[in-house]
Amino acid sequence: MSDLMTEALKEAWAVCPTNLVVFETIQIDHADFDAPLRLVNDYADLTATLETAETVTFTRFAFESVGAEVNAQGLPEVVITVDGASAEIAEALDAISDSADALSVTMRTFRSDDLSAPAGRNVPGEVRNISVEDVRVTLRIGFGEIANRPFPSELYTPRRFPGLVR
Template sequence: MPDSTLSQALREAYASVPEGEVVFHTLELWHPDFTAPVRVVRDFQDLQARLEPAAPRQPGALVDFVAFAFDAALPEVSPDASPTLTLEMDNAGPELMTQIERAAISTQPVEVIYRQYLASDLEAPQNDPPLTLQVLSIRATPLRVTVRCGFADLANRRFPARSYTAAEFPGLIA
């Protein structure tokens, strides 16, 4: 099933692989206990790119993504399964491990935003809206951090989310 969030330029880049065109895969990790968002790009060099106008932090700003080695197994675009994104990071370093440790002792979820940029157009991500997920589990060893991300637990949410009580809606009582 095609991904309707991808721009036409990114679809063409994936289909025809024009010479010199590079797709940059970026991640933004955010948690209320972080001092700042952690932004990384899967590349050998840092990247400066513009966030989308509806970004939750610094909308439309030109931000830096730090070069970092990670692998992302993207979720399938399918109506059948609950999509999950698996991230594997080698040699995470003390900065990232400190942030992970802060988040591990909190009850708030870690938010992960996955954006794709084209080297020819760093003015906006090519997947709009970017994929926003929550960290479901983290497994860390001295050499590797594996993060499994997915959507919030929608199956166990109350529906409707609002409680219609007699105090708030007295017309419900006959």
């Protein structure tokens, strides 16, 4: 993480109310899953409402999320490590190991004072690599090639914007 980002986080944490808890959650989804795996980085399960107005329960699990580095390659990657992964998680990931379908991950945050919707932007990604060692599962999540995306992403055409034509 860059020094500038670290300083911004320190400043944000310094002014954060002491009675507010921010919950980090991850949702792991695959076409072969009956239901997505939903985990919260906390000591208790969390029931919260998604952006689709669906109320779901995130299962408590200790996990570490290491943010994407800023680099010139344009391929940001987040590494999530789940320690003490249950047999349920290991079996689910093992069952899809031969599948050609992508394993998607959505990262969300919720505030303890408002569980009616995620507290910020959802960060969807695709798992690039899975490593399972005993009871530790490590997921490397990619977000596509941001550097090669057109900017602005909206096309300005004369049909939509007649003022472009003289």
